[in-house]
Amino acid sequence: MTASRLHTSLMHGAPAKPLIGSLGHLLIFLWSLAAILLTQLRGGFLLPGICILLLSLLYPFALRRILRPRWLILLGILLVTSILFGGGQPDLKLWGVPLSSEGILVGVRMTLSAIVILLAADGLSTSMDITEVAGLFERLGLQGLGFSLGVAANQLPNLRQSSTNAWHSLRMRGGMRAQWWRGLQLFLLTVLTNALRRSEDIVLAAEARAFRPDRSRAAPLRIGHLDWWLIPVGLVFLAGVLVLT
Amino acid sequence: MIHVRDLTVSYPGQTVLQAVSFDVAPGECLVVTGPSGCGKSTLARVLTGLIPQVIPAEIQGRVEVAGLDATHCPTAELAQQVGVIFQNPRTHLFHLRVSDEVAFGPYNLGLPPEEVKARVDWALEAVGLELLGDQNPASLSGGQMQRLAIAAALAMRPKVLVLDEPTASLDGSGTTSVINALAHLRREYGLTIVLIEHRLAEIRRLADRVLVLDEGRLVALGAFETILGDYDLLHRYGLRRPTEEALMAWPDLLIQNGKPPANAQPLLEFQHLSAGYNGQAAIHDVNISFYPGEFTALVGDNGTGKSTLALAAAGLIRPLSGRVLFNHGVRPRPGLDIALLFQNPADQLFTDSVDEEVAFGPRNYRCFDPSLHQQTLASADLLGLRERRPFSLSVGQQQRTALASCLALRPRLVILDEPTLGQDWRHLQQLMDFLVWLNHQGTAILLITHDYKLVYRYAQRVILMEAGRISLDGHNNLAAQKNFLTAAGAEVNHAAP
Numbered sequence: 001m002t003a004s005r006l007h008t009s010l011m012h013g014a015p016a017k018p019l020i021g022s023l024g025h026l027l028i029f030l031w032s033l034a035a036i037l038l039t040q041l042r043g044g045f046l047l048p049g050i051c052i053l054l055l056s057l058l059y060p061f062a063l064r065r066i067l068r069p070r071w072l073i074l075l076g077i078l079l080v081t082s083i084l085f086g087g088g089q090p091d092l093k094l095w096g097v098p099l100s101s102e103g104i105l106v107g108v109r110m111t112l113s114a115i116v117i118l119l120a121a122d123g124l125s126t127s128m129d130i131t132e133v134a135g136l137f138e139r140l141g142l143q144g145l146g147f148s149l150g151v152a153a154n155q156l157p158n159l160r161q162s163s164t165n166a167w168h169s170l171r172m173r174g175g176m177r178a179q180w181w182r183g184l185q186l187f188l189l190t191v192l193t194n195a196l197r198r199s200e201d202i203v204l205a206a207e208a209r210a211f212r213p214d215r216s217r218a219a220p221l222r223i224g225h226l227d228w229w230l231i232p233v234g235l236v237f238l239a240g241v242l243v244l245t
Numbered sequence: 246m247i248h249v250r251d252l253t254v255s256y257p258g259q260t261v262l263q264a265v266s267f268d269v270a271p272g273e274c275l276v277v278t279g280p281s282g283c284g285k286s287t288l289a290r291v292l293t294g295l296i297p298q299v300i301p302a303e304i305q306g307r308v309e310v311a312g313l314d315a316t317h318c319p320t321a322e323l324a325q326q327v328g329v330i331f332q333n334p335r336t337h338l339f340h341l342r343v344s345d346e347v348a349f350g351p352y353n354l355g356l357p358p359e360e361v362k363a364r365v366d367w368a369l370e371a372v373g374l375e376l377l378g379d380q381n382p383a384s385l386s387g388g389q390m391q392r393l394a395i396a397a398a399l400a401m402r403p404k405v406l407v408l409d410e411p412t413a414s415l416d417g418s419g420t421t422s423v424i425n426a427l428a429h430l431r432r433e434y435g436l437t438i439v440l441i442e443h444r445l446a447e448i449r450r451l452a453d454r455v456l457v458l459d460e461g462r463l464v465a466l467g468a469f470e471t472i473l474g475d476y477d478l479l480h481r482y483g484l485r486r487p488t489e490e491a492l493m494a495w496p497d498l499l500i501q502n503g504k505p506p507a508n509a510q511p512l513l514e515f516q517h518l519s520a521g522y523n524g525q526a527a528i529h530d531v532n533i534s535f536y537p538g539e540f541t542a543l544v545g546d547n548g549t550g551k552s553t554l555a556l557a558a559a560g561l562i563r564p565l566s567g568r569v570l571f572n573h574g575v576r577p578r579p580g581l582d583i584a585l586l587f588q589n590p591a592d593q594l595f596t597d598s599v600d601e602e603v604a605f606g607p608r609n610y611r612c613f614d615p616s617l618h619q620q621t622l623a624s625a626d627l628l629g630l631r632e633r634r635p636f637s638l639s640v641g642q643q644q645r646t647a648l649a650s651c652l653a654l655r656p657r658l659v660i661l662d663e664p665t666l667g668q669d670w671r672h673l674q675q676l677m678d679f680l681v682w683l684n685h686q687g688t689a690i691l692l693i694t695h696d697y698k699l700v701y702r703y704a705q706r707v708i709l710m711e712a713g714r715i716s717l718d719g720h721n722n723l724a725a726q727k728n729f730l731t732a733a734g735a736e737v738n739h740a741a742p
Contacts, residue, residue: 151339157383158336165592168561172580172593173650174609183609190595198336205337207299208329209350209401210321 020058021224025127026136028058031234032120036113038238043105047241048112052119059123066118075111082107132221144213151202155195162194246271246405246437247292252306254287254296254461261287263461264306271404274431274438274451276469279458280483280669282639285441286332288458289409291315292439294323311404325354327405328398332413334390335383343385343393344369344378350401368396371433372426387547388419392426399430405437406430412447416547416695420447427451443669445473445484457482483671495544495709495717502706502719509536510573512657512689513558513583517567520557526565527553528713535658535691540684542704543693550713551693552588555660558691559585572657580606584651588663590643594635599627599646602635606654618653625649625679641672648679658689665696677703 020028035051056063065071088102134146169190170176170183177183247269254262262284269275277285290296294315297304308315311326331337340346344365351361369375372392377385382393391411398406408427412420428451430436442448445455455472457465459482465472472478511534521527528550535541535558543551556562557569560577571577579585587593596602603621607613622628625645630638635646644664651659661680665673677699684690694700700707701721709717 155339162592165587166595168556168579168585169587169593169595171561172559172585173606173654174580177609178611179605179609183605186595201331201336202339204295204299205331205339206349207320208293208295208324209397210324210353211349212321212353 018222018224019226020127020230021222021227022128022132023221024224024227024230025124026221027227027230027234028055029120029124031230031238032116034234034238035241036116038241039109039113042242043109045109045112046244048109048116050241051116052112055116055119055123059119059126061126062119062122065122066115071118075114078114079107079111082110086110135221147206147211147213151199155198158198159191159195162198163191166190166194246273246311247439248307248309249292250307252288252291252308253304254284254291255303261302261461262291262458265458265461265463266306267456267463267466269405269437269439271437272431272435273453274427274440276445276448276452276455277439277441277458278443278445278455278484279464281641281672283458284461285458286409289329289407289439289441292405292407293327293329294318294320295329321353324350324403325401326403327407328395328401328403330391330394330398330406330408330411332410334387334394337394338382338390338397341381342378343374343380343382346382346393347396347400350397354401364400364402368400371399371430372396373422386419387415388422391415391419391423395423395426395430403436405439407439407441409441410443411440412442412444419547420444424448424451443484457484483669483674495707497722499707499709499717500719500722501717511535511570512537512572513577514570514573515554515558515567516570518557518569519565519567520553520562521565522553522562524565526713528557528710530567531715533708533715533718535689537657537689538684538687539706540681540690540704541692541706541708542700543691543708543710544695544700545710546695549710551710552662553713554710555585555662555691555693558658558660559583561585580651580654580656581610582656583658583660584654584656586644586648586651586659586661586664590640590647591636593647593650594643597634598631599633599635599638599649600631602646603627603631603649603653606650610654612654617655621649621653624682625652641675644672644676645679648676652683652688656688658691659683660691660693662693663695664692665694665699673699 032051032055035047039047066075083099083103083106086100086103086106088100088106090098090100092099092101134149137146137149166187170187173183175183247267249268250266252262252265253260265284265288267275277288279285287296287302290300291304291308292310292315296302297316298320304316310323313323313326315323315327338346340349347365347368348361351364356364365378366375369378372395374389374392374396377389382390385393395406395408395411406427411423415423424447427438427440431438431451438451440448440452445452449469452469454467455465455469456463457472457478464482465475465478478484513535515531515533518531519526519529531554543554545551553562557564558577560569560579560583569576571582577583594602596605600622603625604613604618607618619628622631625648627642627645627649630642630646635643638646648659648661659680664676680690680692681703692699692704704721706718706720708715
């Protein structure tokens with residue numbers, strides 16, 4: 001067998017097609033944003049309620065994440081501040097605090113909208129690969145940005161590791177003691193230089209594989225069986241809600 | 246396939262390669278070896294066009310690879326003829342999915358998606374990773390990562406592969422998987438391979454010829470067995486004689502003992518220790534003691550928990566359960582009681598000069614003594630380098646600086662995590678001789694390594710880790726090892742204290 005086989009021996013495998021592909025997840029995210037916009041314009045709780053139900057069924061992991069205490073506290077703060085500063089004339093009292101019915105409605109709507117956005121964004125970011133997001137940027141003509149985004153996302157765990165190494169190294173020599181200010185300076189500088197060094201490594205590896213920032217490398221989006229159906233389904237759903245409300 | 250004539254490469258103020266000439270035939274595997282800093286990696290970068298096109302340097306002479314002038318041909322064009330694999334794949338893989346990593350190169354060539362897909366499938370199959378296409382590269386083992394790096398280069402369909410120490414950070418099984426993949430590619434597709442390596446045992450069955458560099462000059466070029474049979478040459482350039490160490494299983498070469506030294510109080514004690522990261526234990530229920538003045542080796546494959554054990558021992562990570570006791574009662578103070586030398590010394594250095602690096606710990610603990618500082622620098626042979634920036638030093642010098650910065654606090658136990666990475670045998674021996682001297686001064690040493698020969702020569706006690714647990718606590722089976730090494734043609738003088 002010779003090198004020529006290298007140029008001709010290629011395997012062709014059938015790609016596995018998911019039910020909902022990256023395009024579908026992107027569409028679901030866009031429809032969710034449109035639903036929030038409509039909620040703000042038309043009022044009512046039906047639309048955000050249905051969105052939360054559907055998104056929770058579609059992205060149960062996102063619902064689980066949102067039920068964590070830190071998110072519940074944030075949503076609670078949003079609800080309380082929206083109620084207190086949501087406008088309207090005070091017409092009822094709760095534990096002696098004057099509140100307006102209009103403010104409560106605004107607060108609940110704002111919180112439900114926030115939940116919809118969080119669920120949809122979490123679902124999208126978890127279901128769609130960073131490379132595909134990068135590919136989208138490339139498709140939009142932002143050449144090189146997609147590559148930078150992918151590298152940045154990939155850098156995070158490495159930066160975390162190099163920061164941990166730098167911190168361990170500092171701790172091995174006493175940590176933040178007599179030379180705490182110098183130690184802090186050196187620690188931050190080390191994290192920065194490690195990031196730059198890692199970037200250099202990536203540039204070298206990318207150049208060795210023919211990367212050129214001026215050439216678009218739009219990776220294809222994964223299309224699922226239901227993706228194209230989501231366009232008319234979304235349109236019908238929003239139109240139905242508009243008619244009903 | 247490759248023709249190099251009178252190649253001289255210079256960085257400002259430094260000539261790295263001098264008048265190097267050689268040829269490589271199509272389908273041949275040429276091993277390039279030599280002491281650290283002899284210009285091997287520079288040669289790899291020249292062959293792949295990264296020097297001078299990405300890394301500026303002055304080049305004289307002629308370099309022709311697969312019919313292209315490597316010194317002038319655009320990197321993107323050359324990348325289709327010659328693929329490069331770097332020493333540490335972790336720093337050169339930058340996608341979140343294995344298949345995307347492999348597809349990166351073909352997309353850069355502007356190929357249509359169907360062609361890219363076909364190349365990705367083919368390249369992954371060629372290195373045996375076809376079932377891992379959807380995985381995150383970060384979740385792969387060291388050997389799998391290196392094979393992924395090879396697949397990423399293969400997807401460009403090159404005629405030549407240049408590999409810069411591809412097995413340096415791998416254990417025995419990882420090394421074997423990479424060498425098997427290379428042997429398969431060479432046999433099936435007739436690839437020409439240029440392999441830069443210190444560890445010659447593992448590549449014995451792959452190599453046709455060896456090129457030895459020293460201080461940028463070609464000092465020997467010939468058939469693998471001829472060059473490796475020249476003991477004077479090996480000794481002169483600090484090269485290791487090949488043994489079959491990568492193929493040996495640790496349990497066959499060790500004898501269970503586990504008895505503590507008579508009347509000795511433990512220096513460091515693990516009691517039912519479990520430790521790890523993000524709540525996940527990497528080591529489980531470890532019970533073991535280390536005694537003053539011991540020279541111990543901790544061995545085992547990648548991912549068995551050796552480094553986690555070292556971090557827990559040095560007090561740098563908290564146990565998930567169990568206890569780490571120093572001197573029979575207290576938690577060890579990082580650096581002051583137990584020092585840890587990281588795998589990559591560059592991770593441990595963070596100041597502007599060697600002098601500050603070594604003095605930082607004592608100053609921080611308010612125990613700086615100028616005479617002790619001078620003594621530490623002298624013992625690590627760093628007096629002449631004290632004003633140098635640590636990152637401008639060679640790997641061996643960086644390692645000595647990192648070690649001196651640990652020793653400046655006079656710890657009772659020094660742990661070294663894989664000090665063999667990127668080191669040639671001569672530098673490694675110098676480091677080990679220094680450790681033996683330290684050990685004779687009363688410092689206990691815990692050496693974490695895959696390196697069979699180091700364990701044989703230096704360790705009094707050997708601990709084997711498997712799947713996060715201690716599976717054997719004993720010592721070298723000297724008779725079995727001596728027979729084995731003698732049969733393999735290696736030197737057997739036992740230099741352990």
